[in-house]
Amino acid sequence: xxxxxxxxxxxxxxxxxxxxxxxxxxxxxxxxxxxxxxxxxxxxxxxxxxxxxxxxxxxxxxxxxxxxxxxxxxxxxxxxxxxxxxxxxxxxxxxxxxxxxxxxxxxxxxxxxxxxxxxxxxxxxxxxxxxxxxxxxxxxxxxxxxxxxxxxxxxxxxxxxxxxxxxxxxxxxxxxxxxxxxxxxxxxxxxxxxxxxxxxxxxxxxxxxxxxxxxxxxxxxxxxxxxxxxxxxxxxxxxxxxxxxxxxxxxxxxxxxxxxxxxxxxxxxxxxxxxxxxxxxxxxxxxxxxxxxxxxxxxxxxxxxxxxxxxxxx
Amino acid sequence: xxxxxxxxxxxxxxxxxxxxxxxxxxxxxxxxxxxxxxxxxxxxxxxxxxxxxxxxxxxxxxxxxxxxxxxxxxxxxxxxxxxxxxxxxxxxxxxxxxxxxxxxxxxxxxxxxxxxxxxxxxxxxxxxxxxxxxxxxxxxxxxxxxxxxxxxxxxxxxxxxxxxxxxxxxxxxxxxxxxxxxxxxxxxxxxxxxxxxxxxxxxxxxxxxxxxxxxxxxxxxxxxxxxxxxxxxxxxxxxxxxxxxxxxxxxxxxxxxxxxxxxxxxxxxxxxxxxxxxxxxxxxxxxxxxxxxxxxxxxxxxxxxxxxxxxxxxxxxxxxxxxxxxxxxxxxxxxxxxxxxxxxxxxxxxxxxxxxxxxxxxxxxxxxxxxxxxxxxxxxxxxxxxxxxxxxxxxxxxxxxxxxxxxxxxxxxxxxxxxxxxxxxxxxxxxxxxxxxxxxxxxxxxxxxxxxxxxxxxxxxxxxxxxxxxxxxxxxxxxxxxxxxxxxxxxxxxxxxxxxxxxxxxxxxxxxxxxxxxxxxxxxxxxxxxx
Numbered sequence: 001x002x003x004x005x006x007x008x009x010x011x012x013x014x015x016x017x018x019x020x021x022x023x024x025x026x027x028x029x030x031x032x033x034x035x036x037x038x039x040x041x042x043x044x045x046x047x048x049x050x051x052x053x054x055x056x057x058x059x060x061x062x063x064x065x066x067x068x069x070x071x072x073x074x075x076x077x078x079x080x081x082x083x084x085x086x087x088x089x090x091x092x093x094x095x096x097x098x099x100x101x102x103x104x105x106x107x108x109x110x111x112x113x114x115x116x117x118x119x120x121x122x123x124x125x126x127x128x129x130x131x132x133x134x135x136x137x138x139x140x141x142x143x144x145x146x147x148x149x150x151x152x153x154x155x156x157x158x159x160x161x162x163x164x165x166x167x168x169x170x171x172x173x174x175x176x177x178x179x180x181x182x183x184x185x186x187x188x189x190x191x192x193x194x195x196x197x198x199x200x201x202x203x204x205x206x207x208x209x210x211x212x213x214x215x216x217x218x219x220x221x222x223x224x225x226x227x228x229x230x231x232x233x234x235x236x237x238x239x240x241x242x243x244x245x246x247x248x249x250x251x252x253x254x255x256x257x258x259x260x261x262x263x264x265x266x267x268x269x270x271x272x273x274x275x276x277x278x279x280x281x282x283x284x285x286x287x288x289x290x291x292x293x294x295x296x297x298x299x300x301x302x303x304x305x306x307x308x309x310x311x312x313x314x
Numbered sequence: 315x316x317x318x319x320x321x322x323x324x325x326x327x328x329x330x331x332x333x334x335x336x337x338x339x340x341x342x343x344x345x346x347x348x349x350x351x352x353x354x355x356x357x358x359x360x361x362x363x364x365x366x367x368x369x370x371x372x373x374x375x376x377x378x379x380x381x382x383x384x385x386x387x388x389x390x391x392x393x394x395x396x397x398x399x400x401x402x403x404x405x406x407x408x409x410x411x412x413x414x415x416x417x418x419x420x421x422x423x424x425x426x427x428x429x430x431x432x433x434x435x436x437x438x439x440x441x442x443x444x445x446x447x448x449x450x451x452x453x454x455x456x457x458x459x460x461x462x463x464x465x466x467x468x469x470x471x472x473x474x475x476x477x478x479x480x481x482x483x484x485x486x487x488x489x490x491x492x493x494x495x496x497x498x499x500x501x502x503x504x505x506x507x508x509x510x511x512x513x514x515x516x517x518x519x520x521x522x523x524x525x526x527x528x529x530x531x532x533x534x535x536x537x538x539x540x541x542x543x544x545x546x547x548x549x550x551x552x553x554x555x556x557x558x559x560x561x562x563x564x565x566x567x568x569x570x571x572x573x574x575x576x577x578x579x580x581x582x583x584x585x586x587x588x589x590x591x592x593x594x595x596x597x598x599x600x601x602x603x604x605x606x607x608x609x610x611x612x613x614x615x616x617x618x619x620x621x622x623x624x625x626x627x628x629x630x631x632x633x634x635x636x637x638x639x640x641x642x643x644x645x646x647x648x649x650x651x652x653x654x655x656x657x658x659x660x661x662x663x664x665x666x667x668x669x670x671x672x673x674x675x676x677x678x679x680x681x682x683x684x685x686x687x688x689x690x691x692x693x694x695x696x697x698x699x700x701x702x703x704x705x706x707x708x709x710x711x712x713x714x715x716x717x718x719x720x721x722x723x724x725x726x727x728x729x730x731x732x733x734x735x736x737x738x739x740x741x742x743x744x745x746x747x748x749x750x751x752x753x754x755x756x757x758x759x760x761x762x763x764x765x766x767x768x769x770x771x772x773x774x775x776x777x778x779x780x781x782x783x784x785x786x787x788x789x790x791x792x793x794x795x796x797x798x799x800x801x802x803x804x805x806x807x808x809x810x811x812x813x814x815x816x817x818x819x820x821x822x823x824x825x826x827x828x829x830x831x832x833x834x835x836x837x838x839x840x841x842x843x844x845x
Contacts, residue, residue, distance in 0.1 A: 032721070032723040032724065033723055033727065034723075036723050036726050036727065037722070037723055038362060040722065040723075040726060041361075041362035041363070042361030042362040044361060044439050045439045045754050045757070045759055045760065046726060046730060046759050047438075047439055047757050047759040048758070048759065049435070049438055049439075050438070050439050050759075053435055053436055085362060085363050086354070086363050087355075087363065096512060097512075097513060100513075155547055159547060159551050160547065160550055160551060163551065166551075166553065167544070167547045167548060167551050167553065168539060168544050168547065168548055168553065169514065169537065169539075169553070170513075170514060254540065254541060255541065255543075255544065256544070257537075257538065257539045257540065257541065257544050257548075259512065259513025259514050259538065260513075263513070263540065264513070266540075267351070267540060272723060
């Protein structure tokens with residue numbers, strides 16, 4: 001198991017390197033000139049002289065390979081350069097905003113679980129009855145509604161019409177409800193249906209029949225046998241949801257003025273702030289890969305029938 | 315099991331309702347405002363990421379831009395200009411201190427000018443900086459600027475928000491080079507930056523030592539709201555008290571349609587400022603087919619600006635007939651507007667040999683179609699709408715307009731390289747208009763240079779611009795501006811659309827909301843809340 005984890009972590013290095021090359025090339029081979037963006041943000045006319053000074057200040061006067069080599073050399077010691085816009089070290093900027101995003105994403109995940117688990121179970125237990133139809137309608141609406149659209153509806157209803165929730169900014173838990181809901185509704189809908197489907201499948205398996213034959217109470221049969229086995233595929237889904245949550249955060253944070261890394265990345269994209277974009281993509285790649293790794297490990301731990309490659313002698 | 319599910323759901327609902335609470339706005343001594351980003355380090359001698367409106371709150375100029383382009387004494391109570399126009403002697407206001415208590419005197423003024431000159435390369439877009447030969451602290455309250463040439467817009471450019479305002483000597487770094495950063499943003503202005511929370515807000519407090527009218531609010535909280543719709547919601551839900559700044563898309567505070575929605579709501583006060591700058595399209599005189607004067611004039615006659623102002627700018631921006639608003643200094647010239655006249659436009663094209671064979675087709679001459687690109691910023695909905703109206707209006711004249719919507723940097727590159735038939739290129743507004751904007755027409759960094767380079771009299775225009783900037787005779791200066799602006803008007807290298815304005819939205823309890831003299835000067839210190 002440890003060997004497997006070590007191997008997966010080692011693969012992360014070439015992967016991040018490849019991502020960095022691709023990102024660097026994609027960003028730099030466009031026709032955009034970040035020096036031009038810098039001057040625009042500063043209200044300075046883009047004369048040739050001003051452009052030359054800006055390029056020199058931003059380190060854009062070197063040839064591309066030299067720029068990459070310089071960037072890589074520094075990145076290896078976790079120096080990702082300075083933001084073109086704020087002039088501050090990129091890593092410290094991202095690490096400043098990342099906890100806010102993690103807070104929001106964590107709350108969204110919690111909300112997903114708190115709502116989808118009971119709904120999925122309820123729906124399975126009440127198959128083809130009213131609760132099942134209602135959760136089906138909920139799931140249908142949830143997967144069909146784009147997050148940003150839901151965000152606007154929530155703001156209209158809970159902030160403008162009812163005045164219950166603050167429409168933007170960071171503060172108490174009440175500030176998190178609407179952004180978290182808009183980020184997690186789709187995951188909730190998917191999870192609800194997934195849990196329902198798994199529960200129904202498992203209810204007709206032979207081990208459940210055997211458990212019932214042993215005279216175990218229905219509560220134990222469903223709670224211990226059916227539910228435990230139904231949740232294993234949900235673990236994989238949750239791994240994917242984490243990725244979706246980070247993607248959703250980019251939109252939700254912008255709409256709700258949540259000072260997270262997603263909103264920071266959006267403004268970096270708008271301002272062509274290359275060092276920030278590069279670092280953001282690398283960190284997101286690392287998070288995705290690490291999340292996948294965690295899911296695989298959790299999977300093996302939950303279901304001993306699953307053996308990880310290279311981890312057979314654990 | 316069912317019971318467990320019921321308990322779980324109930325618990326979730328309870329947790330959610332426990333987190334609910336009424337949305338409260340900060341009342342009392344705090345004015346809540348919003349801006350798209352944090353105000354930045356507020357280095358008075360630097361640019362991005364410091365926000366201009368906040369620099370103007372903390373730092374003050376020697377001379378201030380006033381109504382109709384007049385110049386008002388500010389940190390300099392008066393000034394003398396030598397007969398040769400090269401020496402400016404400023405008599406500084408007595409009793410002014412920086413917010414940390416350090417006196418503002420000639421030595422402090424000189425220290426600031428010298429710091430700016432230390433990084434003159436960074437500021438050389440501003441001709442005034444290039445013209446400074448020497449700075450002298452004559453005595454405690456007398457500061458002298460010696461120029462290389464008589465540069466008449468010196469006082470106008472001293473009004474700018476940056477780079478020539480004053481930082482307390484205690485805010486300077488050890489080596490005196492503010493180009494690398496400052497210790498603390500300490501100015502003489504009515505506000506002091508008290509706290510910055512990245513991504514959340516900036517808090518300003520009233521400067522207790524301020525020499526002028528002290529702010530009526532004790533605090534000004536600037537919340538970071540990047541999105542204009544978010545800002546509108548924040549106002550509607552009482553999170554902010556005031557929306558102030560330019561309207562429209564992009565860097566606008568709120569969209570024009572949102573502004574009009576607020577204007578029609580009872581219990582909300584809205585206002586529109588006098589023209590601040592001109593929304594204009596430059597027409598390329600150096601590229602086929604707009605190199606033909608008749609085509610350019612036909613465009614000016616052919617576009618229905620009145621309809622555009624009514625339906626796109628929704629009356630928030632008045633129609634513009636000339637490159638600069640007549641309110642700008644030297645610009646009230648009584649130039650005859652190109653009023654919308656399709657017949658006249660068609661006659662001009664017919665006369666110039668542009669024939670339309672089929673009614674539905676486009677005009678041609680010598681086998682070449684009358685077609686060109688109109689370039690705009692792709693995600694700027696206002697520009698896109700204008701471009702589409704132009705396309706429709708000119709199609710009726712038999713002119714094919716290709717719409718080229720690109721992202722901002724590509725768009726700016728086009729402005730610089732001249733790859734456009736028509737391109738958006740707004741003027742810079744007060745206090746840059748007309749002198750700085752005209753000055754920039756001589757440099758190949760702008761759409762203006764590219765638009766004008768095909769004119770047979772381009773050299774003469776540039777010569778006159780160079781002449782007007784160093785002229786010491788007021789009458790001669792007016793005459794030169796008349797020549798330059800009349801030529802540009804007659805040569806039809808600009809399609810002025812509307813005069814850009816600032817807007818305000820607030821509730822009636824907020825009093826004293828007035829517009830500042832320039833686009834980024836917001837007089838928060840005059841505002842108060844009626845209880």
